[in-house]
Amino acid sequence: ILITTAPVMAAPAKPADNAAYAALVPQFVLVNADRRDVLSLSGPWHYSVDPYKDGMADFHGKPYDVTKGRGSDVNVEQAMKNDPDVFYEYDLARAPVGTVPSAWIGYSPELRYYNGLMWYQKSFDAPAKAGERQFIRFAAADYKTMVYLNGHRLGEHEGGFTPFSFEVTGLLRPTGNNLVVAVDSERTPDSVPTQVTDWETYGGLIRDVTLVSTPQTFIDDDFIRLTTDGQIKADVALEGDARAGQAVEVSVPALKLTLKGTTGADGRVSLSAAAPKGLKRWSPDTPTLYDVTVKAGADVLTDRIGFRTIEVKGTQIILNGQPIFLRGICLHEEEFGPNPSRRITPEASRALLSEIKHGLNGNYVRLSHYPHSEVTTRMADEMGLLVWSEIPVYWAVKFGNPDTLKTAQTMLAENILRDRNRASVVIWSVANETPISDARNSFLTALAREAKALDGSRLVSAALLTGTKTIDGHIDITIDDPLIHELDVMAVNTYNGWYGNAKIADVPATVWHSSFNKPLILSEFGAETLAGVHEPERQGRFTEEYQAKYYVNTLAMADKIPFLAGLSPWILKDFRSPRRQNTWQQGWNRKGVESENGERKQAFFVLSDYYWKKAGE
């Protein structure tokens, strides 16, 4: 129906030979892009719902050739210029307007349960920057994204929570660029996660979209950290024609430290020096961050980086050489309020993390069940909270499908490459509550090894399940998941007293066994209540009293586990979950120690007191 004469120009591809991770991350990493000189493309965008994916294929299911129109609808502009009478019903520039970033759930009540394809469109000017390269970067779009600029298909990305970018050098116009993005939130049995989760999908352009400019040869990736042998190490990777033989300088002015070197043929260099004596180590109590500058040719990148070490010794977690007990809680990426839409601003993130750090006397947060916004990991760096960072290999994904593994591997790589310079992040988690099988074991082993290969300076874990037995009248739990051989830290989700037959009164006497000489985190435990429901006589489920009693008893159990190194109960605040439709829940999981609006329930104070005492031990 639409005709265009513009030829399709392929976007420049990333040189395949230039990085060990090229196979995992097909796009440029653009580390620290959130701190580069960027043009924000956030703000108002047009959107158009497309439940039958009509914009992708014709009425017989034949995919559109986007050079000819429809498909992405990217050529409507040209077509209308050519023929004002053209039959064209999808003029995105006239579609309703919503704000990016935000899940579309925030745009209108009709989109409350919409799960499918959404078209987005934005026009923008991009004044020419002579000699620079340009990239459109999506901090995250949930779940699958297809991107078109000025009639060209830039590419696609799968995975709802990690950043990706496309190079657009040579494709931009000084004014009137037409950016069309199709975001499909529909998951399949092969995706990560699958269709069934215990949280809201939150489809859409959920994080910032930016136009990033760099010199011709630029710093694509850097990894700067303190190692347990007292070295500051920096691995820097350049992209571009002049990447080989470039002088690279990494400096920390406040420490009077400068590391210098020259890149090899692959554009990479590894630098190191003994950590200066005056170095103040980052910790939750003293979250010291240093300004760090990386220079290479015409590119200069700055970051704020904390230096600390994390390791395990026997059953202890060791931060900066000292054992530490992780006083934490789980968190979904939902801001406070009755109608969350994943708009994580620094203020929203600070409000959430303050409840953990100051309200609960915590030093740790499990960012479940997927990579949260880089706004949050930077805020954790600044405020001083240790972070468990996870990818959404959740419940039963298709462990036997190599494509599913590839999807998970890419997510893990994108997450690690994004956050390797965040001192707050101490644990990479590769999964949550996965059913044990040979296929699952090899799938998760591949992920655990990948995490170690990309970042040997942090711990690797996964939230596991265990069986529960009753022996001589007490609850008896043995941790024996074979995956633990691949993990530094054991983590178990346990819900006795809420799910299952065990009585809440029997929970404190639970006996835990482990044949591994490794630390354990109780990565989840919790019970539901509706804030404000008090029935002191009944003290039954869904009352605040029941949840508080559950916390008292579970913490009493925790006190008796000799190899316990941390806790992250489920969860800071109530969160949306479409699978929870009943009188009490009404589409929300009510295991928060706070309501969605931040009202603290009784259990909040039980946990806060417990952590106060723990902090003093």
Ligand code: GCB
């Ligand atoms: C779990 C899951 C978490 C659920 C929680 C619950 O074990 O990891 O995603 O929301 O239980 O409330 O049942």
